Amino acid sequence: MTGRIVINLLQVIVVMAFSPLVKGVLSRLEAMVQSKRGPCIFQPYRDIWKLLHKEEVVSEQTSWIFRITPYVVFITPIFVTLLIPVLTNYPLFFAFMGDMLGGGFILALGGFFATIAAIDTGNPYGPMGASRTRMVGFLAEPVFMIVFFTVSLVAGSTIPYIVQEAWITPLSNFFEPSHVLVMLAFFMLIIAEAGRLPVDNPSGHFELAMIDESKLLEYSGRGAALMKWGGAMKFFVLLCIFLNVLVSPWGLAAGTGLPEVFMAIPLVLVKIFVFILFMVIIESSLAKLRLFRIPEFLGAAFITSIAAMIMYIF
Amino acid sequence: MTVSSLTQLNALTGGLFLLSTFGIIAMRQILGCLKMFVLQSIFLAISALLLGYLHQSIHLFAVAAITLLVKPTLIPYLLQRTVGNEVTARREISQLINIPTSLLVAVGLTIVSYFVATPLLSAAGGTTAGVNLPIGIACLLLGAYTVTVRREALPQIIGILTMENGAFFAGISIAPDLPLIAELSAAFDVLVIALVMGILTRKIHERMGSTTVSDLKTLKEV
Numbered sequence: 001m002t003g004r005i006v007i008n009l010l011q012v013i014v015v016m017a018f019s020p021l022v023k024g025v026l027s028r029l030e031a032m033v034q035s036k037r038g039p040c041i042f043q044p045y046r047d048i049w050k051l052l053h054k055e056e057v058v059s060e061q062t063s064w065i066f067r068i069t070p071y072v073v074f075i076t077p078i079f080v081t082l083l084i085p086v087l088t089n090y091p092l093f094f095a096f097m098g099d100m101l102g103g104g105f106i107l108a109l110g111g112f113f114a115t116i117a118a119i120d121t122g123n124p125y126g127p128m129g130a131s132r133t134r135m136v137g138f139l140a141e142p143v144f145m146i147v148f149f150t151v152s153l154v155a156g157s158t159i160p161y162i163v164q165e166a167w168i169t170p171l172s173n174f175f176e177p178s179h180v181l182v183m184l185a186f187f188m189l190i191i192a193e194a195g196r197l198p199v200d201n202p203s204g205h206f207e208l209a210m211i212d213e214s215k216l217l218e219y220s221g222r223g224a225a226l227m228k229w230g231g232a233m234k235f236f237v238l239l240c241i242f243l244n245v246l247v248s249p250w251g252l253a254a255g256t257g258l259p260e261v262f263m264a265i266p267l268v269l270v271k272i273f274v275f276i277l278f279m280v281i282i283e284s285s286l287a288k289l290r291l292f293r294i295p296e297f298l299g300a301a302f303i304t305s306i307a308a309m310i311m312y313i314f
Numbered sequence: 315m316t317v318s319s320l321t322q323l324n325a326l327t328g329g330l331f332l333l334s335t336f337g338i339i340a341m342r343q344i345l346g347c348l349k350m351f352v353l354q355s356i357f358l359a360i361s362a363l364l365l366g367y368l369h370q371s372i373h374l375f376a377v378a379a380i381t382l383l384v385k386p387t388l389i390p391y392l393l394q395r396t397v398g399n400e401v402t403a404r405r406e407i408s409q410l411i412n413i414p415t416s417l418l419v420a421v422g423l424t425i426v427s428y429f430v431a432t433p434l435l436s437a438a439g440g441t442t443a444g445v446n447l448p449i450g451i452a453c454l455l456l457g458a459y460t461v462t463v464r465r466e467a468l469p470q471i472i473g474i475l476t477m478e479n480g481a482f483f484a485g486i487s488i489a490p491d492l493p494l495i496a497e498l499s500a501a502f503d504v505l506v507i508a509l510v511m512g513i514l515t516r517k518i519h520e521r522m523g524s525t526t527v528s529d530l531k532t533l534k535e536v
């Protein structure tokens with residue numbers, strides 16, 4: 001019992017510790033593809049460290065929502081981490097507290113607070129980005145739902161630990177058409193949710209074109225650090241759901257011993273690295289979509305997920 | 315290769331075939347549509363190969379070979395030759411219904427085709443018809459939808475070719491022993507259709523300056 005709590009907390013520490021690294025590696029690789037040198041892969045850590053030691057400036061016009069939001073954005077991915085398989089392939093202590101839908105709602109809570117905090121500031125760019133994020137969010141919602149319906153139809157459960165077994169036992173299930181289509185749909189969803197190209201340009205500094213970043217504009221000091229870290233953790237958590245539950249549930253620890261669990265950490269990181277390579281190829285070869293093309297992108301994700309569901313049901 | 319894994323691979327091919335059909339509806343540029351059509355034809359050929367191996371039928375291998383010869387290579391080449399400037403034009407195709415709505419209609423059509431195919435399947439039998447028949451019908455309907463919605467001649471040609479692909483995709487699972495002569499004539503029919511339509515489109519384009527169908531209302535230019 002205590003062992004499972006310890007491993008569960010270890011998961012949280014892994015997510016907190018390695019999520020900035022994932023961002024750093026991603027931006028370094030992208031710079032290398034564009035034949036630049038790029039920032040050091042540890043740059044996100046330094047950014048967060050620097051911001052944590054800076055003074056925080058909060059506008060007098062803002063309400064408590066603005067002040068509480070960095071904490072909500074920081075905490076929600078941690079809660080989701082407790083529910084999903086990051087390192088082990090057997091359920092941990094908190095695994096049955098919530099299913100994948102619950103995890104999705106917790107992540108959405110963080111997004112909701114970030115949105116109303118952006119409106120709270122009165123900065124003209126904040127509400128603009130916030131409303132765009134909502135647009136992407138509500139278009140992504142039906143895809144989330146259909147993907148979860150399909151997954152729960154196949155596995156007979158929505159608990160991620162049970163789902164991950166269903167697709168690979170036997171191994172030929174991996175090539176089920178519904179599985180391949182669900183993977184595609186969820187991949188497009190990750191791009192939209194994490195604000196990557198072609199939906200949003202994460203490295204752009206042009207306020208009028210921002211979708212996700214504009215919510216951070218008013219934050220400084222500790223608030224900005226927590227928002228950045230929270231965003232990195234959300235990306236890490238989405239990758240863990242995608243890789244450990246839907247695509248490749250291999251390399252996870254099967255035993256309860258601590259050495260085995262520690263061995264799983266590099267394996268999970270390797271998986272994420274391979275995924276990031278794919279991401280770099282996609283981000284380097286596509287241009288950002290115009291804002292009103294995003295419904296088409298997510299519409300494509302929606303029909304992919306619907307096709308997955310139809311092919312499984314009939 | 316066992317029967318079950320072949321069936322499963324065929325199902326995967328079917329899923330990707332359906333996806334490329336959706337792609338034809340979702341694309342905004344003619345070149346994109348054409349690429350999706352090429353992909354779709356390749357998946358059709360793969361499915362024919364798999365079914366041919368499964369049923370030990372030489373006819374299906376011939377179908378795969380003809381499909382690979384005609385659709386992903388000859389038809390794009392012919393269209394490129396006859397209406398090349400239209401194919402590579404980087405402008406958006408005008409259409410009656412916007413793309414997100416079209417995609418939703420496409421989902422509706424797909425579900426309808428699955429419902430239509432269910433009673434047919436009990437008559438058709440066979441293990442692979444369960445995948446191929448509904449997807450083939452869906453592709454037929456989606457091709458017809460493309461012809462209806464797109465306003466220009468070239469995407470409409472692609473729509474007609476899509477319908478033909480859908481009919482083939484359903485056909486190879488229901489009638490694996492269709493005589494070779496029928497397959498041959500169908501394949502070369504398609505080739506001739508593409509050629510004639512391409513030349514016709516070129517003539518219309520030369521005369522009118524566009525191939526938008528809704529402009530072609532009167533017999534004589536006023």
